[in-house]
Amino acid sequence: PPKAPLTLDQIAEYSFIAEFDLLCDITGKVEEKRWAIPQNCQAACQYFEITRAKEEILCCNIEIARLRT
Numbered sequence: 001p002p003k004a005p006l007t008l009d010q011i012a013e014y015s016f017i018a019e020f021d022l023l024c025d026i027t028g029k030v031e032e033k034r035w036a037i038p039q040n041c042q043a044a045c046q047y048f049e050i051t052r053a054k055e056e057i058l059c060c061n062i063e064i065a066r067l068r069t
Helices: 008-013 038-068
Strands: none
16 A cells, blocks of 8 residues: 655655655655755755754863863
């Protein structure tokens, strides 16, 4: 049976390709999908880099507080 299609919101929730099987049971041309457009891929990568940077800043602030005590 075909799998339920993923929405862009669902794809954005995943940070690692290993968490889901994106290319399994795909019909049609992959290169025509919105997520396959290079600009969209680049935007998604930048989004996740910014998200990780914010997490890293939070971790650094916690570590700074630990070092000060």
